[in-house]
Amino acid sequence: MLTGGVVGVAVVLAVLAALLPWERPLALAHPSAVGVASAIALVGLAQLAQLRVRVGRGTVSVSWGETAFVLGFALAPPGWLPAATLVGAAAAWLLITWLNGQRAVADVLHLAACLALGTSGAIWVAYAITGGSMSGTRAHLGLIAGAATYLAITLGLAVLTLSVHRDATPAQIVARALHAKLPMFVGNVLVGLSALYALVNEPLWLLALAPVLWLLQRTYRYHLRAEEERRVWEAFARATRTLGGPTEAAVAEAGLRGALDVFGARRAEIEVSLPPAPVDSESGRGDRRYLGDALPDAVPGAAPGPVISRTMAVGGTTVGELTVWLAEPTMPAARDELAVSAYADVLAGALHDAATRERLALLDARVAHDGVHDQLTGLANRRALLADGEELLRSLHRDQAVAVLLLDLNNFREINGTLGHGAGDDVLRTVAVRLTDLARKGELVARLGDDEFALLLPAVATLTDSATSLRGAPSPLPQAVRRAREIVDSLGLPTEIGGVRLVLDVAVGVVVERAGHADLSELIRRASIALEQAKELHVGVAAYDSARDASSTDHLALPAELHDALIAKDQLILMLQPEVDLDTGAPTGVEALIRWNHPRRGLLTPAVFVETVEVGELLAPFTRYVLDRALEAAAAWAAAGVDVPVSVNVSARSLLDATFPAQVADALRRHRMVPGRLVLEITESVAVSDQGVVDEVLAALREMQVQISVDDFGTGFSSLAFVTRVRVDELKVDRSFVTEMTDSPAAAAVVRGAVELGARLGARVVAEGVETAEQRAALLALGCTAAQGYHFSRPLPVDKIVPALVHLADAAPAKIVPLRADGAS
Secondary structure (H helix, E strand, O other): OHHHHHHHHHHHHHHHHHHOOOOOOOOOOOOHHHHHHHHHHHHHHHHHOOEEEEEOOEEEEEOOHHHHHHHHHHHOOHHHHHHHHHHHHHHHHHHHHHHOOOOOHHHHHHHHHHHHHHHHHHHHHHHHHHOOOOOOHHHHHHHHHHHHHHHHHHHHHHHHHHHHOOOOOHHHHHHHHHHHHHHHHHHHHHHHHHHHHHHHHOHHHHHHHHHHHHHHHHHHHHHHHHHHHHHHHHHHHHHHHOOOOOOHHHHHHHHHHHHHHHHOOOEEEEEEOOOOOOOOHHHOOOOOEEEEEEOOOOOOOOOOOOEEEEEEEEOOEEEEEEEEEOOOOOOOOHHHHHHHHHHHHHHHHHHHHHHHHHHHHHHHHHHHHHHHEOOOOOOEOHHHHHHHHHHHHHHOOOOOEEEEEEEEEOOHHHHHHHHOHHHHHHHHHHHHHHHHHHOOOOOEEEEEEOOEEEEEEOOOOOOOOHHHHOOOOOOOOHHHHHHHHHHHHHHOOOEEEOOEEEOOOEEEEEEEEEHHHOOHHHHHHHHHHHHHHHHHHOOOEEEOOHHHOOOHHHHHHHHHHHHHHHHHOOOEEEEEEEEEEOOOOOEEEEEEEEEEEEOOOEEEOHHHHHHHHHHOOOHHHHHHHHHHHHHHHHHHHHHOOOOOOEEEEEOOOHHHOOOHHHHHHHHHHHOOOOHHHEEEEEOHHHHHOOHHHHHHHHHHHHHOOOEEEEEEEOOOOHHHHHHHHOOOOEEEEOHHHHHHOOOOHHHHHHHHHHHHHHHHHOOEEEEOOOOOHHHHHHHHHHOOOEEOOOOOOOOEEHHHHHHHHHHHHHHOOOOOOOOOOOOOO
């Protein structure tokens, strides 16, 4: 439609211009026919000497059209110039396309018509200014204005054409074309005026114009080539910056878009030879894969031009092949081939990196999957059951009844011994499939090991009074037992394994408890006791009987007894152990330790009851109790003139409570203590907790100027993760390394590393569990400055800590620091 419209308008204007009575400018005395023929020849020669500028995926031709117009206006009748331009341009471009092996007649007519329209506008402007006279300044101004009009019209039509073809945006087309054309426009007009002057006054001077034209043509060509190379490498840089995609497909998509932009290509294609899957060896043979291509919107007559193909390789490994179809009809230049080769190399590296990242991601996913799944059956393993089960229990109401069913195959060893391990694996897979089919929504199925399976029922009801059945009575919840018997019946159905029909003999142990009164590990332990009872009694199902579990009564009663101990306030005993300067023995801090003087079981260490505190609802009151007692003791020794902080161990769960900083602030305010005298000791389990909440709580504590200490430092990798995330004031080296460092170079290296890390972090380093003078000397040699342990003091009750601290402070010698190299102080 655009071509037809432009050609039609051009023909109409050419005919009208030829019919109008123009007064011919008299520059030379020659027949009109000779002038028209000369104009046709000039237009044809101007187009044959054209240069092309790439704009997006299209091109703009830059020729000597203004020179042809200036001379043609002086030689031929003005009314015949549009027709002469139409004929001369069409003939020249038909010759050009024929030489290039193309037959784009529609494109030739479109281009010739655009030039004819430019000439039509130019003659009107030039004639209006010159008034038909070719002498004087007025004639020069008219010719310059006409040439400018010619440029404006032809440029506008080029912008319209390329915009319709969607080769580039109008702004890009105008900017590129003007940048390339304006210097040529000035030169063309000057050459035209000079040639006209010589033609009128001294025709022999026309011979001198030949080398000038040759030099100008070469100058124009070098100018455009330099601009094109600059554009290509700028586009190259833009394209390569976008190649860092996470997947091969993303990199290929960016690479295809970049190829279209860099080379102004009509089409680009990528085939990849990298194996698509790193895990499955059968599919990783490196067969070539067609990854994709990019083809701009189809334009009539705009078929892809010459093809450049390059193999993409990295370190001798073939990655694939890049194919680019150029827009130019001529053969590709050497610079195009070099640019495609360079782009293929960059794209090969990006595809190789993306493929490597995909392989690593798949391997990570496989490792993560294998870490929580049983490889033989595909069920969750013990680790996954404990993690997912604990999360499920925490999501339930604490009084919701839950059940764990533990299954074991009674005749599995016989099957393995008789039919072989392959048949045994088939049996395990059959059990896994049947258990999965029997599981209901929300229930968890896992293989714990060998022939042992577990089923967690997050919701069970009872046909009797739940208050009676959940207090440890021998009879379990009927529904859980009924589910267990259904499973025994289903698994006992005949199945064919290794050509032999078998009946699987299954034993099930059942335990029922309220969700908030035991963790999953404890429930599995109780279920294993019930399973042993089922095997001993040779029955299919047995319920957990607390009478058969000696530790169960104390464990279940512990929360209630601890609650009573907090109310009594005389059972929980605060013990305080000083931390001292290794060099002088002066106190540097005090750690608060809690003991439970149980009325029935005697003195209990935290190892017995801390787990009960952390999993139940007693954590907050227990933490408040310890903080109050510790700050009360610290206030006492501060009043006695001993200025050292008190350290209190904090549970990871406390740091998941957003209100914990407010609780600490309230305790400090009540005891009128400076926040800097309180040190909160945190175990490394905090480093793998919910970091968002933990970091917010720790930030609030640090803002209060409460000190943070990492306890048991060095026992796990997460300690390092924690100290890189949160600024700490103290590192406490675990006693296991202190005990072994005199005999173990590895343990000594850990202590030395902790000391060096503390120095770099600006944190104190305290060695725990120092019991001998040899250990003290070794710590001093490693650069450690503070420690605690029985070598200095045992944990002391509150009424003895102040005298002990005063004694340590008074007995400590003054710490003298040499100020001169000769030892003088």
